[in-house]
Amino acid sequence: MNKIKNIIAKMAQSPISRGNNSRPFTVVVEGNVGSGKTTFLEHFNKNENVAVFAEPIDMWRNCSGYNLLDLMYKDPKKWSFTFQSYVQLTMLGLHQKKIHQPVKLMERSLYSARYCFVEKMSRDGLMPPASVAVIDEWFKYITATDEAQIDLIVYLRTSPDIAYERILKRNRSEEKTVAFEYIKALHDIHEDWLYNKTLHNCKAPVIVLNADLDRSVIEEEYEKYEPHILNKKPIEVKIN
Numbered sequence: 001m002n003k004i005k006n007i008i009a010k011m012a013q014s015p016i017s018r019g020n021n022s023r024p025f026t027v028v029v030e031g032n033v034g035s036g037k038t039t040f041l042e043h044f045n046k047n048e049n050v051a052v053f054a055e056p057i058d059m060w061r062n063c064s065g066y067n068l069l070d071l072m073y074k075d076p077k078k079w080s081f082t083f084q085s086y087v088q089l090t091m092l093g094l095h096q097k098k099i100h101q102p103v104k105l106m107e108r109s110l111y112s113a114r115y116c117f118v119e120k121m122s123r124d125g126l127m128p129p130a131s132v133a134v135i136d137e138w139f140k141y142i143t144a145t146d147e148a149q150i151d152l153i154v155y156l157r158t159s160p161d162i163a164y165e166r167i168l169k170r171n172r173s174e175e176k177t178v179a180f181e182y183i184k185a186l187h188d189i190h191e192d193w194l195y196n197k198t199l200h201n202c203k204a205p206v207i208v209l210n211a212d213l214d215r216s217v218i219e220e221e222y223e224k225y226e227p228h229i230l231n232k233k234p235i236e237v238k239i240n
């Protein structure tokens, strides 16, 4: 039976979706706080065929003069809905951005905002169910259109302790109150979403990179998957 499944898989080898001529091949890089996403983007930013979009953190730090990221970390119960509403708006803006390059590479996405961060706030009782419901209605409305289609997820998979070590070293002012337990919990949610695949059905194929590797060797890890990220090589869809 497995043999037949594998033959079908091979026949259907054409990748899940390779974008189309009206839309670039869209790749989102996902991972815990401190997993090295910015560093990953810098590697691909050198490629003229790739339009790279970092997380709009500067917009979150200054929405009409308000630092919503700081407000959220300081009092998540009070500010989670405000912050996540703005995350959803700003990430939609990046999903919709028109580019002339064949490949769009985004740091995070509407999907991790909803599936990881809102999920975590909901589980911790920091966002009331009615607020989660409103965020979720917006998320479902937007993702029912083709405004936020993605073709590939790159998961920078880190051990929570290594991610936390990097956060402390980077020492971002708003993250001073971030505890290891939060990073551990975010790691578990990313694992369920992108590795164990038990949280939401992930339609786009996922490439998992070992992001624990130190900066001195991690470029080789990036280069291993460059053909897939540049849409030069289809992702083999494994049928278990």
Ligand SMILES: Nc1ncnc2c1ncn2[C@@H]1O[C@H](COP(=O)(O)OP(=O)(O)OP(=O)(O)O)[C@@H](O)[C@H]1O
Pocket (backbone or CB within 6 Å): 031, 032, 033, 034, 035, 036, 037, 038, 039, 040, 055, 166, 167, 169, 170, 211, 212, 213, 214, 215, 216, 218
């Ligand atoms: N492979 C690596 N080895 C060692 N240090 C790294 C590595 N990748 C990133 N760092 C360092 O860890 C810190 C976090 O990296 P980076 O900002 O790329 O993470 P991030 O995933 O973008 O974080 P965030 O989700 O908070 O934006 C930075 O100080 C960066 O220099």
Ligand SMILES: Nc1nc(=O)c2ncn([C@H]3C[C@H](O)[C@@H](CO)O3)c2[nH]1
Pocket (backbone or CB within 6 Å): 033, 055, 057, 069, 072, 084, 087, 108, 112, 113, 114, 117, 118, 175
């Ligand atoms: N609560 C919450 N919801 C999000 O959708 C979200 N996306 C990113 N972040 C936090 C992680 C880093 O501190 C910092 C930069 O990634 O912003 C988020 N926090």
